[in-house]
Structure formats: C-alpha cells, structure tokens
Amino acid sequence: MPKKDIRIDNYILKAQPFAQPILNYLRDLVHSVCPDVEETIKWSFPHFDYKGSFCHMAAFKEHCAFGFWKAALMTDASNLKENQQTAMGHLGRITNMKDLPSAKNLTAMLKEAMRLNDSGVKLPPRQKTPATAVIEVPDYFKKALNKNPAAKERFNAFSASHRKEYVLWITEAKTDATRERRMATALEWIAAGKGRNWKYETPKK
16 A cells, blocks of 8 residues: 555645546556655645655646656656746646646656666756846836735745846746746745745755
8 A cells, every 4th residue: 555645635635626636646646656655745735755856746726736856857858847837847737637648658757757766866956046236126027926915925025036036037038938937937936935946945844
C-alpha cells in the first residue's frame, strides 16, 4: 500500500469539484510509477519526494497545476518551461482530464524525473538579481495589481528584491503574449505569497 499523507487527502477534499478527479489521478499515477515516493505539504500544497524534491501538484479556482522539481534538466525542458508561463506547473493549465498528457507520456516524464534524482544531479544555482538600480513598476503591472487586492497586498509586503524579481521577469518578456502569460502567473503566485523563485527556496518549517 502506498504511504499517503492525510493532509493531501484533506487538500483534495477541499479542492473544487472539477479538480478532485485530476488531483486523485495525478497522485495515483505518481505512486504507481514511483512506489517509494513520500508525500508531504510544502508551501501549502502537495509535494512528492523521492531522494529529494521530485514533483508537486496544486489546485486553484479554475485550474490545476503539476510540476517537476528538476524540470530545467529534463529532455523537454524548453516546452515544460513554456507551459509554466500559463500556470504554476509544467503541464500548463489543467482544467479537465483531457488537458493532461497521455498516461504513457506522463509516465515517461515521471521516470525521467526519478532518474535525475537517482543520479544525484543538482539544479544549477539560480542567478541572483542584481541589487543595484531601482526597478520601476510598470503602469500595466500596477493596474493588474489594483484589480487583485490579495496580490497587491502581498506584493507591497514583499522585500524590494522579491518585487524586483517579478518586475524584471515581466518586463523582459519578448512578446505581448508572453508578457500576459507571465502577468497571469505572477498574480497567482503573488496572491499566494510566493516569490518569483519560490520553487528554489527552502520551505520554512
């Protein structure tokens, strides 16, 4: 029997009705592919550990997300990164079961993520945002924050470095479409109290 964390049971029960079958499917598939996986809660949403951080899932009001800890090192890294522009995870916005990759493809991704942890490979250190120069928050970003009170409150409470990381990420977008995707993701993360690089930060115990 797979070892399951009751906190994740409760997380799924509290999720929107559309999200519950998606989360249960992802959870069961992770356990099927990786029987030794351990469940836990980090940053207030379900994580799966296998020889270190492995993968994670989350549910929001209108979509779910699923991501890999070492996505940057995976074969399809560029596509996984692009999907992340529309949601917190690496599979894009998941609103129903049809949005998920096939079981075969998702199983292959999970096995690749397992191999990375088996090999002990580390993620490269993330580049630090230069501390110099004050970054001005663009008007379009201010307007978006004004429409999302929770995100605005969190953003204003962030440290200067956290705010700068978000502003740089959004303003460095090459196209309007990419900028809009990053804006939507940023508002989602900010409202949840997450910094731009929350995935690489050590969770507080």
